[in-house]
Amino acid sequence: MMGHAVARRCGAPVGTCVLVLLAIHLTTAQGRTTDRVTFTDITSQTGITFSHNFSPDKKYILESMSGGVAMLDFDKDGWLDLYFVNSPVVATAGTPRSARSALWRNRGDGTFVDVTDRAGVGYPGFGMGVVAADFDNDGWEDLYVTCYGPNRLFRNRGDGTFTDVTEKAGVGDPRWSTGAAAADYDGDGWLDLFVANYAHVRLDALPEFGKGKSCEYDGVPVQCGPRGLPGSGDSLYRNRRDGSFEDVSTKAGVADSAGRFGMGVAWRDFNGDGRPDLFVANDAGPNFLYKNNGDGTFVDVALQAGTALDENGKEQGSMGVAIGDYNHTGRWSILVTNFSDEYNAFYRHDQVFQFTDVSFASQTGRASIPYVGWGTHFLDYDNDGWLDLIAVNGHVYPQVEQAGRTTRYRQRKLLYHNDQNGRFTEVAAAAGASLMEPSVGRGSAAGDLDNDGDLDVVVNNLDGPPTILRNDGGNRQNFLVVELEGRKANRDAIGAVVTVNAGDPVQRAERHSGDSYLSRSDPRLHFGLAKRPKVEFLEVRWPNGAVQRFGQVSANTFIRIVEGADTPQTIRTRISPNR
């Protein structure tokens, strides 16, 4: 929950802050008549005026795929800021300043201020997606923006400004890039970067709207592609630790020489060997699941693992990816959002690199069939200790409504509550009108924007302003938020796995950067604790394999764990209103 009028950014001692926050919660709680968790669209209250450019007809596929959103604390003030990626339309693509991406600084009082110009991150190009990570291990998160055309790496100088270091870094992939994610795949303590690429198109030779076999939808002329367009390979950049990167895509075996249409990407250590593996959602083609061999190379095991295709053995139009241990088995399962008339594929991780498609068994598949899915997250929105799911939707063809079907261009979101038995219930309608409000959603990020102990959601909509969804009531149950800082490991501690034992069930989360659809979520790890007052023990397995175990940690706290330090630091505490 965020944004109440009396809330102020707290520069006072922690005790004072606690009292102020307690007052806010007591005030708010009086007005509540239900325990239901809702999401409220507070965009207009935040002061965020960003609006994604759009062309009404979407005559070209280039105009349908942007854009991502990042949650990052670029100024290290303890509040998550927001970076929205923008793109021009084809008609204005030749004008470099026709599309302004935007960095909004979180004031901590529920409002944001546009700091784009000062930061110098407004014009990356024909923007698509974004990932934030501390590539130079200086303690400040940098921004990498994927584009149609050269991508951009903006180095965070730590003073509120960024410098474009793309050229020196050598990460300006000139193709049409989409998803990007950071991980230390070779274990040297420095973050590397994977970039997915989509299709090869030229602005001066774009396929003509509605002309051709792959330019129709149910008999209605629409934009062409991606079928019928040549796909693009992907890139893996190894961090040389001197501000530059080496393109190791081919050597590592992840270059995608066949040219599939890469979209959302995410790193996770699927087999627990301490080396991050990589999932790539491909549009209109089999997905990749690259197993890290530990020698600088990868092998695609998606087909054998059961994550390449749907349950019929058919490729899907995959967009976004969410990864989480939703059933407390200690294994990461995968949710992939897909095109309409398909279903969002839910791959349950049963054994190491062996997944079962439980889309229908989990009761998440059927509800997703009418929608084109993009951003998605496993998130424990009600803090009951079980990961729920959200999927952001929106069609690609404005003309879809002429096709005589019930499918709409603007679409609502899907929110699934984890029933704690392997199944989910779709509850968006009961979680407030904001989730049911149709929009053309694309990238999304989940995180605790107002530091109140529950997870909010931000959506970058293609056709206009974003949607900031405040979680109201999630913090009626307890929580723990864990921030990690690497020392021997990369500074972001990406790849570290935190295990929290607050009684049954044991929860796990892996620090990562880059997932959903072309987006980056809260870098802190959020654990719902239901009614439990404390965590019995907490364990961190750092990326280099070292394990640290900590004793009891009180619920409703935000803690920071620095690699090698004896105890976690409490950053802030929060008393839930039900206590």
Place this chain on the structure above:
Amino acid sequence: MVAGGVIVGWLLASRPASAQPPRPQAAAVQDLAREGERALAEGRYADAQKAYEDLRKLTPAIAEVHARLGLIYFQQGKFTEAIVPLREAIRLKPSLPKIGALLAMSLSELGQYDEALPGVTQAFSQTVDPVLRRMAGLHLQRIYLGLRRDLDAADVTLRLSRLYPNDPEVLYHAGRVFANFAYGQTLKLATVAPDSVWLHQAAGEANESQGLHDAALREYRQILSASPRRPGIRFRIGRVLLARAKAQSAADDLMEARQAFEEELKLDPTNAGAAYELAEIQRQSGDLESARANFVHALTHDANFENARVGLARTLIALAKPAEAIPHLQAVVKANPDSDVAYYQLSQAHGMLGNAGEQEKALAEFNRLRSTGRRAVAIPELNLDATPQAIDLEPPK
């Protein structure tokens, strides 16, 4: 005209090489024969025709020359002209091979079905030449239709379909024949029993096949008004509601479809299709134990129900019982080696059991089917429509 571009090939065997013209004309005959053959080989039919017409004047008693000329006329679609030399060839030399068939097919092309029938029948039933047999079969089909002998036409169509299962022309004509047949029978039904449940069922199915859901439901419900306990109708209603639910994302239709299948099963527990559809709804709703029971129910009453067996196997896999799924999937791929869905599920089941070798084998078959495009085509079984286990919608993007 039945396509005859390849007919030259099977007649070239009967070249007029044995013709022995009188000495004085020998050189001219040789020249004309050579020119005629060259023109024929090059597809210059007008030139070939001219050469052989001249040759016929010089050698009127040589059967092969008449036969050749008849062929040239036939190739050009000049069936009236073809008949005279072909008849003359047969008169001069009744043993001349294939000429009787060519004459019969020329008569068929001219609509002289009664006269054509014996020769075409003989060609279709006795020849071993697949090209000639195919052409004769297509003509025979046409002749029977022309003579309004629909049942004979249907019989020939089925035989042709078995002999040439992937021949586009044969497939086209088969579709046409049976569509005409169905149309004729339905018209007759409307005449002899205009208020019958059978006519409502036919109308319902016709509407259903065209995606006219509301109209189909009206017809089926009229049947139930007249005959409330009639088996099979609730199943059909359920199928229409399923289709409408898919097209319109209507949850109410899905619930109603489920109810229709349950009612059908109460009325007729042997309806494997209803059990299957109910199981599929339950599987897709995550009610796996109920789905398993109904897939088993379907297979109890129809052991060869491939989709039900795949559905059962898939349910067992989702229930983390891959070992139980494998025999079902093996049975499916044995019966239908083109079932890519079954091979894919088989690979998943073996993978779950750690049978890497078997998984690779199943994946190899799956990939073979994918790469060759020989994926199982969902053709509704003749007496049992069912939601296929493969989703055939191509993402339009």
